[in-house]
Amino acid sequence: MHPAPSLILFTVLSGMGFGLLVWLGLGLRAPTGLAAFILFGVGYALAGAGLIAAAFHLGHPERALKAFTQWRSSWLSREAVLSAATLAVMAPHAASSAFAATPLPVFGWLGAALALATIFATAMIYAQIRAVPRWHHWSTPPVFLLAALAGGALLAAQVTLALVLMLGLGAAMVAHWVAGDQRFAAAGSTSGTATGLGALGQVRLLEPPHSGRNYLLREMVHVVGRKHAHKLRLIALGAGALGPAALLLLPASYMAIGLALLFHVTGLMAQRWLFFAEAEHVVGLYYGKR
Amino acid sequence: MTTLPARTTRKLGLVIDLDTCVGCHACVISCKGWNTENYGAPLSDTDAYGDSPEGTFLNRVHSFEVTRDDAPPMVVHFPKSCLHCDDAPCVTVCPTGASYKRVEDGIVLVNETDCIGCGLCAWACPYGAREMDGAEKVMKKCTLCVDRIYNENLAAEDREPVCVRTCPAGARHFGDLADPRSAVSQLVAARGGMDLMPEQGTRPVNKYLPPRARDALDIPDLVNLCEPAPQGATGFLGWLDRALERL
Numbered sequence: 001m002h003p004a005p006s007l008i009l010f011t012v013l014s015g016m017g018f019g020l021l022v023w024l025g026l027g028l029r030a031p032t033g034l035a036a037f038i039l040f041g042v043g044y045a046l047a048g049a050g051l052i053a054a055a056f057h058l059g060h061p062e063r064a065l066k067a068f069t070q071w072r073s074s075w076l077s078r079e080a081v082l083s084a085a086t087l088a089v090m091a092p093h094a095a096s097s098a099f100a101a102t103p104l105p106v107f108g109w110l111g112a113a114l115a116l117a118t119i120f121a122t123a124m125i126y127a128q129i130r131a132v133p134r135w136h137h138w139s140t141p142p143v144f145l146l147a148a149l150a151g152g153a154l155l156a157a158q159v160t161l162a163l164v165l166m167l168g169l170g171a172a173m174v175a176h177w178v179a180g181d182q183r184f185a186a187a188g189s190t191s192g193t194a195t196g197l198g199a200l201g202q203v204r205l206l207e208p209p210h211s212g213r214n215y216l217l218r219e220m221v222h223v224v225g226r227k228h229a230h231k232l233r234l235i236a237l238g239a240g241a242l243g244p245a246a247l248l249l250l251p252a253s254y255m256a257i258g259l260a261l262l263f264h265v266t267g268l269m270a271q272r273w274l275f276f277a278e279a280e281h282v283v284g285l286y287y288g289k290r
Numbered sequence: 291m292t293t294l295p296a297r298t299t300r301k302l303g304l305v306i307d308l309d310t311c312v313g314c315h316a317c318v319i320s321c322k323g324w325n326t327e328n329y330g331a332p333l334s335d336t337d338a339y340g341d342s343p344e345g346t347f348l349n350r351v352h353s354f355e356v357t358r359d360d361a362p363p364m365v366v367h368f369p370k371s372c373l374h375c376d377d378a379p380c381v382t383v384c385p386t387g388a389s390y391k392r393v394e395d396g397i398v399l400v401n402e403t404d405c406i407g408c409g410l411c412a413w414a415c416p417y418g419a420r421e422m423d424g425a426e427k428v429m430k431k432c433t434l435c436v437d438r439i440y441n442e443n444l445a446a447e448d449r450e451p452v453c454v455r456t457c458p459a460g461a462r463h464f465g466d467l468a469d470p471r472s473a474v475s476q477l478v479a480a481r482g483g484m485d486l487m488p489e490q491g492t493r494p495v496n497k498y499l500p501p502r503a504r505d506a507l508d509i510p511d512l513v514n515l516c517e518p519a520p521q522g523a524t525g526f527l528g529w530l531d532r533a534l535e536r537l
Contacts, residue, residue, distance in 0.1 A: 001413070059407015059427025066386035066404055070292045076410055077385035130379060130490055131416035188489045189416070191354070195368055196484040196498050197308075201358035206365060209318070209350035212343050215421040219409065282487065283418035286352055286370065 001132065002222040003276035006057040011122060012268045014050020015144060017043050018083070018115040019152025021090055025112030027105055029156045036097035042155060044087065044094070051083060075128055079121035086114040119148045126275075133187035134180040134279045142172040143275075147240075147268055154244065154261050163248040166264075170241030173271060177233060184280055184290070194285040205288030221284045225277030232270045240267020292384040294377065298396035301468035302434055303374050303495035304454065305477055309502045310461035313353055313367030317453035317462060321349040321371070321432075324452040329437040330402050334425035346423045348372070348432045349453055366501055369462070371453070372419035372432035373486065373494035374398050380411035380420060380431075388429070396468075396495055397436055402428045416490040439464075467495050 020043040023029055031039050055061045068084070070077040090111030093104045123144035126135040150165035191205070192198020244260035244267075280290045325348055326332040335345040349371040356364045374391075378398050381389045388404035389411050391397070400411075400420075405428040412420040412429060420431045435451035438444060448455060454462040465474035474497075477483065483497035523531050 057408065059409075059422060060405065063386065063404065063406045066388075067406060067408075070385050070387050073293045073382040074385045076383065076408065080385060125383075125410070128383065129414050131414060189487055193487050193489060195354055195366070196486055196500060197354060197356050197366055200364065200501070201356045201361075203354050203356050205352065206355040207353040209352050209370075210345075210347075214344055215346065215412070215424070216418040219412065219422075220418070281413070282416045282490065286418060 001276045001279040001281060002219050003225050003273045004057060006053050007276065008269060008272040010050040010054040010057070011144070011272055012050075012147075012265065013053065014047045014083070015119060015122065015148035016151035016155065016265075017046025017048070017050060018086065018118050019148035019150070020155045021047065021086065021115040021152070022112045022119075022149060023152050023156045023158060023161075025090055025093065025108040025110075025115060027103060027108055028158060028161070030097070030103050032097050032101040032103070034098075036094070037099075039156065040090075040094035040098060043152075047083065047087065075121050075124040079118060079125060082114055082118040082121050086111055086118050089114055116145075119145055130187075131282050132279045133183035133189075133282070135275075136187075137176075137179055137183055139172070139176040139179045143169070143176050143271075146172045147271070150241070150244075151261075151264055151268070154257060154264060157252075157254075157257055159248050159252050159257070162260075163245055166241045166245040166248065170237055170245070173237055173241060180278070187282070189282040189285060191285045191288070194282065205286075208287055216283055217287060217289075220281035221287060221289050222277060223289060225273065229274060229278055232274050236267050236271035236274060238267065239263045240271050243267065292381050292387050292389055294381055294391055295393045298376075298392065298468070299394050300466045301374075301376070301396040301495045302439070302465070303396070303467050303474075303497070304371070304434075304451065305463040305465070305467075305474045305483060305497050305499060306369055307461040307463070307481075307499040308366050308368060309481075309499060310459050311351075311367040311369060311457075312459045312461070313351055313365075314458065315351050316456050316458060317369055318347060318349050318351055320452045320456035322347055324435065324438070325430075325433070329433060330400075331423055331426035331428055331430065333430060334423055336424045344424065346421050346430050348419075348421070348430060361504065361506075364501065364504070369453075370417065370419070371496075372398060372434075373417060373492070373496040374432075374434065376493035376495060377491060379414040379416075379490075379492060383410045383414045385410070397434045398431070399433055399436065400429050400431055402426075405429050416487050416492065417494075434464075467497065 055064055067077055067080045071081045093107035097103045123141035127140040130136045146169040150169045153162035153165055191203040195203050197203045243263040247256045247260040250256045284290045322333055333346040337343050352368045354366045354368055378391055381391050386404045386406055388401045407427040409422055420429050423430050439449050450464045454464045463474050465472045467475055478497045481499040483499050485494050
């Protein structure tokens with residue numbers, strides 16, 4: 001799949017933002033006054049920036065409000081509804097913490113639950129797609145959830161929690177890669193099943209339908225992005241999870257946390273690039289490519 | 291609504307005969323023509339006369355080669371368009387309700403004025419049946435020529451999808467696949483019509499007829515038939531040959 005920068009930015013930034021809101025909502029860190037203004041501000045800014053980046057991915061952003069209507073069937077619509085609900089429900093808790101020094105736990109808890117559901121909905125947009133076997137697996141949501149919660153804990157400066165979550169994220173990434181590498185074969189789709197000619201013999205593409213490229217090839221058969229897959233996996237695991245975990249073992253300081261945050265975001269960008277670039281869509285079978 | 295109907299009254303669709311298709315691409319061109327000139331946003335081309343021309347098509351013909359252990363290789367031309375699946379994954383993922391499956395005939399359509407161009411439906415389709423138009427930025431797909439099949443301004447014989455109407459080989463058939471007595475259903479039953487990628491769980495309405503078994507002729511030894519003309523003619527012809535040689 002095509003690793004669109006807007007989608008990489010969206011999933012990383014808004015994931016972290018909603019992750020931070022989960023912890024702030026649960027009251028694990030209950031700041032008041034200026035600290036609350038800054039922390040909630042960062043959470044809202046990241047979540048909102050991600051949503052705006054995602055809107056740039058649309059062909060017709062002016063119709064984006066229609067995406068709130070199909071929550072009964074569509075995970076993308078659920079994500080839109082849940083993200084808006086999170087930001088709305090959390091607002092009294094955030095405002096009261098910042099301006100009245102009085103957290104409102106009921107709004108906080110409800111907002112935290114909604115934020116968690118938003119992150120899960122984001123993951124399910126990808127995990128639901130059966131035509132991309134690497135994504136269509138239980139190992140996809142844990143990567144998104146742990147990445148968001150670990151990044152959020154880091155932003156909230158919850159050192160022990162962030163450390164545990166970073167290690168969990170590392171394990172989830174590895175599990176997703178190991179499982180993902182087997183997924184295409186396990187799905188059972190081949191050029192034989194795609195054409196229905198498999199029973200006759202070995203099927204291979206003789207002539208593509210056209211000499212140029214097309215939307216499907218650009219969007220779904222993005223082979224170029226896999227070139228440095230092995231190195232990028234090491235960067236994702238090292239910078240995204242294990243590096244920050246190691247930094248968190250040092251005596252707590254804003255320097256260490258800031259550095260861990262920098263590493264984590266960099267590594268997560270690499271992880272998301274691979275998440276898209278390594279995902280092979282079964283439509284490639286019609287083009288003799290994976 | 292992007293929830294799928296529990297069942298549809300009819301299941302209009304195509305039956306494509308892989309034995310008969312000659313790979314002429316006439317269906318591709320007629321499809322592009324009809325769907326550019328009629329319903330919805332036109333199917334655009336970009337850089338049509340430049341170095342990397344690209345275009346939106348709702349129907350494309352691939353050609354595959356099947357190599358077999360016990361028989362010569364076989365070339366199969368393979369037209370591919372939307373299969374109007376019963377369990378269409380493209381419909382349920384749509385966040386806006388632009389994608390829907392009609393209860394009355396099972397056709398899967400896109401309401402272009404509701405489409406936000408997110409592309410998720412194209413990701414969800416295992417067959418590559420949907421393409422985002424490069425100019426209009428809305429999702430385009432086969433409509434089963436919904437603006438032809440019920441169009442009373444057209445002559446009766448033209449009220450079928452334009453790809454079917456155009457096919458010079460008669461490789462494309464249109465009808466109601468929910469009705470076991472329809473011509474298409476009988477064709478599917480007689481020829482072992484098959485689903486593409488059944489493991490994807492989409493339950494496609496369109497069916498493909500596999501190539502028939504090729505004749506296995508008891509071919510005589512061709513080498514004997516191709517023996518060169520005998521050397522050293524005798525008699526009159528021999529004299530003529532020698533005389534001409536000397537000239």
